[in-house]
Amino acid sequence: MRPILKWAGGKRALVGEITGLFPRDYGERRFHEPFFGGGAVFFHIEPRGGSINDINPRLMNFYRVVRDRPRELIEEARRYRYDEDEYYRLRDRFNLEGLTEVEEAALLLYLNKTAYNGLYRVNSRGEFNVPFGRYRNPTIVDEDGILRASRLLRNVELRSGDFSYVIDAAEEGDLCYLDPPYHPASETANFTDYSESGFSLADQERLRDLCVDLDGKGVLFVLSNSDTEAVRRLYQGIDGFRMIPLRTRRAISSKVASRDSGYDLLITNIR
Numbered sequence: 001m002r003p004i005l006k007w008a009g010g011k012r013a014l015v016g017e018i019t020g021l022f023p024r025d026y027g028e029r030r031f032h033e034p035f036f037g038g039g040a041v042f043f044h045i046e047p048r049g050g051s052i053n054d055i056n057p058r059l060m061n062f063y064r065v066v067r068d069r070p071r072e073l074i075e076e077a078r079r080y081r082y083d084e085d086e087y088y089r090l091r092d093r094f095n096l097e098g099l100t101e102v103e104e105a106a107l108l109l110y111l112n113k114t115a116y117n118g119l120y121r122v123n124s125r126g127e128f129n130v131p132f133g134r135y136r137n138p139t140i141v142d143e144d145g146i147l148r149a150s151r152l153l154r155n156v157e158l159r160s161g162d163f164s165y166v167i168d169a170a171e172e173g174d175l176c177y178l179d180p181p182y183h184p185a186s187e188t189a190n191f192t193d194y195s196e197s198g199f200s201l202a203d204q205e206r207l208r209d210l211c212v213d214l215d216g217k218g219v220l221f222v223l224s225n226s227d228t229e230a231v232r233r234l235y236q237g238i239d240g241f242r243m244i245p246l247r248t249r250r251a252i253s254s255k256v257a258s259r260d261s262g263y264d265l266l267i268t269n270i271r
């Protein structure tokens with residue numbers, strides 16, 4: 001199935017290339033996605049077990065509510081109208097403390113479908129600050145999609161924290177798809193703020209070390225990142241790892257793309 005949220009860096013367009021690297025019996029294996037976002041790969045393969053995680057706690061609250069209380073979520077979100085004044089009123093509400101889990105999830109769904117470009121962006125105080133987006137008749141509540149996602153999510157463990165948990169969660173023979181915030185093209189490139197915490201080069205190194213450990217445990221992984229010198233340097237020369245450059249350009253600003261950085265690189269230990 002398709003993801004139920006739009007997410008910056010969403011991998012719907014690359015699902016074929018990514019799952020093409022998986023072993024043929026991937027449907028039988030436990031699957032882990034520690035940088036979940038919109039979870040395009042998870043929803044595509046519809047795994048029967050494993051774990052999902054994202055450092056954004058409001059995002060993971062959303063999926064938990066989808067899993068455990070889908071009817072209440074649908075009912076709550078159906079009360080919200082697509083209208084500019086209503087948007088700003090609900091955006092303010094989303095930034096208040098003390099919301100119920102269902103209300104917070106319903107507001108996140110509404111904002112995801114009506115915010116400019118479907119972006120999720122917060123300011124330094126952690127307040128969601130994306131302006132109203134203009135759409136023709138946007139679907140805010142896709143009931144069938146939510147109910148289907150709810151059934152799928154029952155199979156997996158939901159977490160919200162740093163990606164490093166996966167070294168303990170994954171067992172030999174499991175499959176893991178890692179999609180971190182991409183390393184930027186240059187130090188000055190203005191890259192997307194996925195959450196309150198940025199993802200530094202030190203985090204990219206920590207992630208590379210985790211891949212080495214996963215490999216040591218016999219866990220199969222595919223990782224995606226930007227095709228840049230820095231990323232290639234991180235992964236080159238590791239026994240059993242290979243890099244697969246993709247030729248399709250990502251939809252990013254032409255200013256950044258012109259530095260030859262608009263391409264994705266997949267890294268995997270699957271033969």
Ligand SMILES: C[S@@+](CC[C@H](N)C(=O)[O-])C[C@H]1O[C@@H](n2cnc3c(N)ncnc32)[C@H](O)[C@@H]1O
Nearest residue numbers: 007009010011035037038039040055162163179
């Ligand atoms: C490129 S997006 C993933 C997109 C996803 N594959 C999809 O198809 O929609 C990267 C995600 O990593 C999350 N993230 C950032 N730092 C993290 C960390 N240290 N641990 C876990 N998740 C993190 C962000 O919140 C963001 O949702």
